[in-house]
Amino acid sequence: MVSNIKSKYAANELNLNKAKFKHNIIALAIWSTALLTVSLPLMMLWTIGVEGFPQLSLQFLLTEPTHAGRSGGILPMLISTLWILCICLVTVVPIGLGCALYLSECVTADSTIGRIVGLSLDVLSGVPSIVFGLFGYAVFAIQLGLGFSILSGGLSLACMVLPLFIRTTEQALRACPTAYRRAAEALDLSLFAFVARILLPSAASNIAIAFIISTGRALAETAVLIFTAGYVTRIPSHWSDSGRALSVHIYDLSMNVPGGQPNAAATAVVLMLLIIVINLVAHRLSKRWQLLE
Amino acid sequence: MYDEISKISALESDQTEKLHNKQAILPPSTKPSAERITAPPVSLTNVSVRYNDLIAIEQANLDVPAGQITALVGPSGCGKSSLLSTINRMTDTIPGCHVSGEIWVGDKNILHTSTDLSYLRRQVGMVFQQPNPFPLSIEENIRFPLKEHGIRDKATVNHMIESVLTQVGLWPEVNSRLKQNALRLSGGQQQRLCIARCLALKPSVILFDEPCSALDPLASATVEELIKQLTPTYTVLMVTHNLAQARRIADHIAVCWMQSGCGCIIESGDTESIFERPIHPITRAFCQGDKG
Numbered sequence: 122m123v124s125n126i127k128s129k130y131a132a133n134e135l136n137l138n139k140a141k142f143k144h145n146i147i148a149l150a151i152w153s154t155a156l157l158t159v160s161l162p163l164m165m166l167w168t169i170g171v172e173g174f175p176q177l178s179l180q181f182l183l184t185e186p187t188h189a190g191r192s193g194g195i196l197p198m199l200i201s202t203l204w205i206l207c208i209c210l211v212t213v214v215p216i217g218l219g220c221a222l223y224l225s226e227c228v229t230a231d232s233t234i235g236r237i238v239g240l241s242l243d244v245l246s247g248v249p250s251i252v253f254g255l256f257g258y259a260v261f262a263i264q265l266g267l268g269f270s271i272l273s274g275g276l277s278l279a280c281m282v283l284p285l286f287i288r289t290t291e292q293a294l295r296a297c298p299t300a301y302r303r304a305a306e307a308l309d310l311s312l313f314a315f316v317a318r319i320l321l322p323s324a325a326s327n328i329a330i331a332f333i334i335s336t337g338r339a340l341a342e343t344a345v346l347i348f349t350a351g352y353v354t355r356i357p358s359h360w361s362d363s364g365r366a367l368s369v370h371i372y373d374l375s376m377n378v379p380g381g382q383p384n385a386a387a388t389a390v391v392l393m394l395l396i397i398v399i400n401l402v403a404h405r406l407s408k409r410w411q412l413l414e
Numbered sequence: 415m416y417d418e419i420s421k422i423s424a425l426e427s428d429q430t431e432k433l434h435n436k437q438a439i440l441p442p443s444t445k446p447s448a449e450r451i452t453a454p455p456v457s458l459t460n461v462s463v464r465y466n467d468l469i470a471i472e473q474a475n476l477d478v479p480a481g482q483i484t485a486l487v488g489p490s491g492c493g494k495s496s497l498l499s500t501i502n503r504m505t506d507t508i509p510g511c512h513v514s515g516e517i518w519v520g521d522k523n524i525l526h527t528s529t530d531l532s533y534l535r536r537q538v539g540m541v542f543q544q545p546n547p548f549p550l551s552i553e554e555n556i557r558f559p560l561k562e563h564g565i566r567d568k569a570t571v572n573h574m575i576e577s578v579l580t581q582v583g584l585w586p587e588v589n590s591r592l593k594q595n596a597l598r599l600s601g602g603q604q605q606r607l608c609i610a611r612c613l614a615l616k617p618s619v620i621l622f623d624e625p626c627s628a629l630d631p632l633a634s635a636t637v638e639e640l641i642k643q644l645t646p647t648y649t650v651l652m653v654t655h656n657l658a659q660a661r662r663i664a665d666h667i668a669v670c671w672m673q674s675g676c677g678c679i680i681e682s683g684d685t686e687s688i689f690e691r692p693i694h695p696i697t698r699a700f701c702q703g704d705k706g
């Protein structure tokens with residue numbers, strides 16, 4: 122009797138150990154995937170940083186390139202990039218916000234119009250960026266006569282970023298608790314008042330994140346800009362001037378200019394730092410925004 | 415009893431006085447606000463609520479007497495919330511929801527297409543199960559809806575904020591931190607703020623959908639007491655799961671039950687008769703459960 126119980130107990134113990142072992146293996150697997158995800162960007166930074174950091178200096182940021190970019194700095198590219206980014210975002214934010222509001226507030230997800238808009242957004246976001254480049258070239262550069270210019274580049278980029286911004290913003294708006302909507306409805310608040318005072322502020326931090334994601338996407342884009350904003354390494358003095366974006370510069374230095382690798386890496390470091398800084402600023406802003414209300 | 419009557423008559427004379435004052439001072443075009451001073455009765459006749467193919471409420475009849483508390487009780491899912499939200503037509507915006515029958519608020523059938531929805535929402539206020547103050551400051555929670563309804567004068571608004579917060583007993587607790595975010599209040603305080611926000615628009619009928627079920631017993635008792643104080647100025651219809659609570663504060667009870675797949679009002683009457691002399695066997699079992 123007693124031995125019977127003992128053996129049962131032992132068997133239980135064994136099972137328990139097995140379960141523990143299994144548990145440990147699974148935990149290890151999950152940990153290592155997490156570690157991999159964390160180490161990936163670090164490895165990337167390391168590879169680029171080792172080559173790029175030695176080139177970095179204030180001088181690098183504030184001078185124009187020489188020898189097709191092998192030496193000298195990236196001032197014109199920085200300025201062009203910011204110009205293009207500004208035009209892109211100035212176009213994307215109002216249109217995108219309006220469309221996202223329409224999708225989240227004015228139509229139900231299963232209505233015909235809602236489905237049509239949703240479908241076209243999904244198609245748009247699946248289009249390869251090179252196609253947006255060709256489209257921008259054909260429409261903005263040629264048909265509208267804007268030529269290779271900051272404006273063409275910014276607008277083409279806007280077309281590409283728009284679906285991403287709309288979708289992420291729509292999600293941000295939909296995340297607003299239904300309790301607020303119900304309260305607003307019961308109090309007979311106008312849609313405008315609800316959107317302006319409750320919906321947008323409560324979704325602000327997530328919209329900021331949508332903005333960041335879009336900015337990152339726009340900053341990183343190369344293919345669209347090669348065809349529309351052009352290659353010229355001068356400082357643009359007007360939005361109708363051609364200008365070379367940072368990402369195009371990186372591409373050009375590493376593909377077309379023998380010996381351009383170190384400066385390409387340095388430019389890449391600048392680009393990544395820029396993205397990190399934008400992230401931090403937006404994060405701060407969204408936090409501040411939440412506290413204000 | 416006598417106290418009650420004197421209270422009512424005092425209030426009535428107060429109201430007639432206000433009415434006279436208003437008519438003396440204001441031009442005739444502002445009469446609607448004078449009309450709203452006395453709470454109207456609400457009466458539902460053969461009301462059915464349907465969500466696409468699902469019939470949530472079938473042929474409900476219910477009388478909510480003016481200036482009294484009526485509690486709607488019944489098991490979960492029998493359509494109490496659905497029925498409640500037909501009265502301020504919140505059901506309009508639920509996709510696939512259809513309401514038929516007649517709902518009389520005062521002398522108007524509010525299901526009629528000519529109903530001024532904006533007027534109705536001001537006349538019939540609603541408080542929800544989960545406290546849902548806006549993510550604004552405490553005072554802004556009240557000021558913002560007032561502003562939206564065209565009441566912008568600073569002194570009037572501030573006076574209104576103080577008066578409704580006093581009415582719900584929040585004023586002593588929050589008057590030093592009106593600018594603080596309302597979401598930092600406790601659950602019970604948030605619920606009372608929601609009631610204050612509702613009162614600020616001067617409704618005459620107030621719908622409560624399980625106003626205490628997300629609160630702890632103490633906060634729940636406070637809100638309960640507050641609802642009791644709302645009569646006879648307001649007509650109150652309250653959904654509750656808590657039979658003891660219904661018995662404590664309601665003048666009338668309506669019992670909602672699932673019958674052959676759809677919700678029905680199986681019995682209604684004043685509280686005492688529903689608890690002491692229920693006619694319907696289900697009501698008897700339901701209310702006996704409360705006693706036992």
Ligand SMILES: Nc1ncnc2c1ncn2[C@@H]1O[C@H](COP(=O)(O)OP(=O)(O)OP(=O)(O)O)[C@@H](O)[C@H]1O
Pocket residue numbers: 465468470489490491492493494495496497508
């Ligand atoms: N928006 C909706 N769409 C479809 N069906 C709904 C919707 N809201 C409620 N229902 C259905 O209507 C019926 C009644 O729901 P209701 O919320 O009115 O019940 P209730 O009595 O308030 O329940 P509880 O006590 O749990 O709050 C349920 O079967 C529910 O599934």
Ligand SMILES: [Mg+2]
Pocket residue numbers: 494495496623
């Ligand atoms: Mg309910």
